Amino acid sequence: MITVIDYGMGNLRSIENAFRYLGAKTKITDNPKEIEKAKKLIFPGVGNFRKAIENLKRKKIDSAIKKSIKKGASFLGICLGFQLLFEKSEEAPKVQGLNIIKGKVLKFKKVKIPQIGWNQIEIEKKSKILQGIKDYSFFYFMHSFYVEPLDKEIIVAKTNYGKVFCSAIESKNIFGVQFHPEKSGEVGLKILKNFVQLKC
Amino acid sequence: MLAKRIVACLDTDLGIKGGRVVKGIKFKKIRYAGLPWELAERYYKEGIDEIVFLDITASHESRQTMVEVVRKTCQRVFISITVGGGIRNIKDAKKLFRAGADKISINTAAIQNPRLVKELSESFGSQAVVVAIDAKRRKDWFECAIYGGRKFTGVDAISWAKKVAELGAGEILLTSMDRDGTKSGFDLGLTRKISESVSIPVIASGGAGKKEHFLEVFKKGKADAALAASLFHFKEIKIPELKKYLKEKGVNVR
Numbered sequence: 031m032i033t034v035i036d037y038g039m040g041n042l043r044s045i046e047n048a049f050r051y052l053g054a055k056t057k058i059t060d061n062p063k064e065i066e067k068a069k070k071l072i073f074p075g076v077g078n079f080r081k082a083i084e085n086l087k088r089k090k091i092d093s094a095i096k097k098s099i100k101k102g103a104s105f106l107g108i109c110l111g112f113q114l115l116f117e118k119s120e121e122a123p124k125v126q127g128l129n130i131i132k133g134k135v136l137k138f139k140k141v142k143i144p145q146i147g148w149n150q151i152e153i154e155k156k157s158k159i160l161q162g163i164k165d166y167s168f169f170y171f172m173h174s175f176y177v178e179p180l181d182k183e184i185i186v187a188k189t190n191y192g193k194v195f196c197s198a199i200e201s202k203n204i205f206g207v208q209f210h211p212e213k214s215g216e217v218g219l220k221i222l223k224n225f226v227q228l229k230c
Numbered sequence: 231m232l233a234k235r236i237v238a239c240l241d242t243d244l245g246i247k248g249g250r251v252v253k254g255i256k257f258k259k260i261r262y263a264g265l266p267w268e269l270a271e272r273y274y275k276e277g278i279d280e281i282v283f284l285d286i287t288a289s290h291e292s293r294q295t296m297v298e299v300v301r302k303t304c305q306r307v308f309i310s311i312t313v314g315g316g317i318r319n320i321k322d323a324k325k326l327f328r329a330g331a332d333k334i335s336i337n338t339a340a341i342q343n344p345r346l347v348k349e350l351s352e353s354f355g356s357q358a359v360v361v362a363i364d365a366k367r368r369k370d371w372f373e374c375a376i377y378g379g380r381k382f383t384g385v386d387a388i389s390w391a392k393k394v395a396e397l398g399a400g401e402i403l404l405t406s407m408d409r410d411g412t413k414s415g416f417d418l419g420l421t422r423k424i425s426e427s428v429s430i431p432v433i434a435s436g437g438a439g440k441k442e443h444f445l446e447v448f449k450k451g452k453a454d455a456a457l458a459a460s461l462f463h464f465k466e467i468k469i470p471e472l473k474k475y476l477k478e479k480g481v482n483v484r
Contacts, residue, residue: 040327041327041330041331041332043301043304043328043329043330044304044308044330044332047304047305047308047330048308050305051305051306051308076354076355076357076358077353077354077355077358078352078355110355142429142430142431142454143429143430144356144357144400144401144430144431145232146357146400146401146431146454147232147233147234147235147279147280147431147454147455148232148233148235148279148484149231149232149233150231150233168233168484170309170310171232172310172332172357172358172400173357174356174357190231191231191232210310212308213308213309213310213332214308214309215274215308215309216308218308219308
């Protein structure tokens, strides 16, 4: 069972459809108790950093996420859901992120923003989530901000958009991708399939 | 590097049960091309980069039908989907996002109420808000039209493009009304002017007739994406062949 965290930010239908297509069951929930006991969590999201944190706090999902990660649940943050794991973001300098991963979220400069469209990933190291994905595969991005983890060892893929930025991480049971696997055709579905097949 | 995108537009008549994709010439419809979700799936499998559904009926009744079309499409098509036509407010947009749309595109409602662009981008993020501009060439400027090209506004397309970018639009879908349906090529001058005036991506539309047109709109028109409809519907250009051609010519495509 894949638990999809619903905090009012973004396209949950597409995530649900992608897992259904892969034959995996999903549960979409905003209930902190269910999130806390979940074994596999998807943390999607598009939109504004500040608004997202406000929603998470109001629904008391922030602490539930932390607890489930501590218990060892496999966790995949997508796009804004990936960025929210960090300490802070230039999008909302006064707001604290979830602070689960050390590092910050920065805004692109001197390029057209948002970055919208298909860009390639350069695979930095082996990762469970990138199994079977060829180097330089194209994924679909839609974002104006990118993450900069403090610990470079967790970076598993990078992407070039005016500058080279971190597009995927793996840190123990935590995975994060800046692109949208649910909108990246076959290669994207492969990533979600890898997540489904992870052993807990 | 970020790839240049090829976008398929499905102009959809929702007056018919379930909806049909139509092809219009200069904003007047002529023939039916198929069921919207079936065509979308065909393009997805052929390697299209994005799909745009445009509700050409844009009536109150058609809105729910479009929600159904999006819902059906998203079950089997795993790429970005944009919906435009008749979206007037946050509520309309929300229904489409819930059904699985990634972006919505607005034209008439934005010109009549520019604040809507700001409200939409604040609610759903800039990346989800496309402003469509239908531009008609005048002597030394370009005029914006609304209501599917039926009404002219006196608004200058370049200033309007700058304005919507400031208001938080994430992309501009720029249609040349002079070229639409003519297959004589994109309006390169118009596309380049708009693309160089704003710091958000521009999708060029109107006039695609052969592969070379796509090459020039990327190289000379500075477009970030290029859109076509009938060319793909009736298989005059096949998507894999178009991409192969562009790659050979040095354009970065997926």
